[in-house]
Amino acid sequence: MEVTCRHLAPEDAxxxxxxxxxxxxxxxxxxxxxxxxxxxxxxDRALKIKGAGLAGSGIGFGTYRxxxxxxxxxxxxxxxxxxxxxxxxxxxxxxxxxxxAATEWRVSRELAEAGFDVLxxxxxxSVVKDGLASWFSVFEIDPAWPETVFPPRGExxxxxxxxxxxxxxxxxxxxxxxxxxYFFVLKGPGKRAIIKDVHPFRRLxxxxxxxxxxxxxxxxxxxMSAIQTHLSCQALPGRPPPGxxxxxxxxxxxxxxxxxxxxxxxxxxxxxxxxLAPDHEPLxxxxxxxxxxxxxxxxxxxxxxxxxxx
Numbered sequence: 001m002e003v004t005c006r007h008l009a010p011e012d013a014x015x016x017x018x019x020x021x022x023x024x025x026x027x028x029x030x031x032x033x034x035x036x037x038x039x040x041x042x043x044d045r046a047l048k049i050k051g052a053g054l055a056g057s058g059i060g061f062g063t064y065r066x067x068x069x070x071x072x073x074x075x076x077x078x079x080x081x082x083x084x085x086x087x088x089x090x091x092x093x094x095x096x097x098x099x100x101a102a103t104e105w106r107v108s109r110e111l112a113e114a115g116f117d118v119l120x121x122x123x124x125x126s127v128v129k130d131g132l133a134s135w136f137s138v139f140e141i142d143p144a145w146p147e148t149v150f151p152p153r154g155e156x157x158x159x160x161x162x163x164x165x166x167x168x169x170x171x172x173x174x175x176x177x178x179x180x181x182y183f184f185v186l187k188g189p190g191k192r193a194i195i196k197d198v199h200p201f202r203r204l205x206x207x208x209x210x211x212x213x214x215x216x217x218x219x220x221x222x223x224m225s226a227i228q229t230h231l232s233c234q235a236l237p238g239r240p241p242p243g244x245x246x247x248x249x250x251x252x253x254x255x256x257x258x259x260x261x262x263x264x265x266x267x268x269x270x271x272x273x274x275x276l277a278p279d280h281e282p283l284x285x286x287x288x289x290x291x292x293x294x295x296x297x298x299x300x301x302x303x304x305x306x307x308x309x310x
Contacts, residue, residue, distance in 0.1 A: 007105065007123030008138060011040040015047055016138060020127055027143060029056040033094050036143055046143040051096035051136030060093030061132045070274060071200065072220065074213035077282040080275060095134030100199040104137040107179060107198040114176055119186065119196040149187050150232055158187055160247055163229060165193035167251030170221060180204050182221040211306045212282060215289055215298045219264065220273055222249050226261065253297045260293045268292060282309050
């Protein structure tokens with residue numbers, strides 16, 4: 001097995017190589033494919049490897065994930081095309097794709113340079129075995145930061161605050177950098193909302209997108225956060241907080257309602273975003289977007305340099 005690291009300091013690369021060689025134990029496992037390891041010379045920090053193997057064990061070389069979520073692209077007329085490389089399904093079980101790893105590194109650096117509070121991605125690399133390559137990215141993290149504040153591991157008030165902060169940050173990142181993607185946020189000291197998991201990002205531009213496709217891309221990233229909150233709340237004992245998924249839309253539409261989101265999901269998401277409608281027509285789709293308060297607001301927010309169908 002051959003391990004190659006890019007952009008990492010030699011001492012950090014040595015820790016990564018030790019992990020894949022089985023010479024170091026993790027401080028803890030994180031999620032389904034990440035581990036935290038001691039950071040050389042930094043007792044209050046850890047190195048996080050994303051793509052370290054399934055549950056901290058081996059990478060399933062040659063076996064692709066089939067879990068989703070879908071990573072759609074939309075052409076100038078709003079037709080959906082699946083971007084497998086950006087989705088989890090383009091990675092081996094326990095690993096990451098090159099597109100995920102390289103995007104994580106580049107986007108985190110660009111966000112940091114623009115003044116956003118983001119988990120530092122130190123570099124990325126590959127593990128090659130029997131002619132197959134799996135990829136990983138490496139981060140520096142304070143292991144004391146909670147990975148989630150969702151109950152019972154935290155307070156719902158903190159979770160609500162982070163959902164709303166994430167919604168505002170998505171719009172700010174779009175407006176400043178034309179970067180479009182969903183992500184998670186860590187609760188740092190005080191009120192810090194630290195951006196992490198930026199591998200689903202892509203850049204939008206008026207050469208490759210129109211107003212129609214810009215709105216579809218952007219609507220999806222807000223929905224992805226809302227559906228995550230919805231599913232998490234369903235697992236809570238008792239009555240979930242009313243309107244919790246709507247927190248994820250309040251950065252673009254403060255008075256968003258459950259009816260707005262339901263209409264978006266049933267008339268736009270399932271028919272035009274998650275698949276290509278067999279009767280796709282740009283003007284008919286534009287009318288649907290204008291008829292929903294969420295997507296109508298995004299049509300207003302789309303920068304003027306993006307070509308309009310009307």
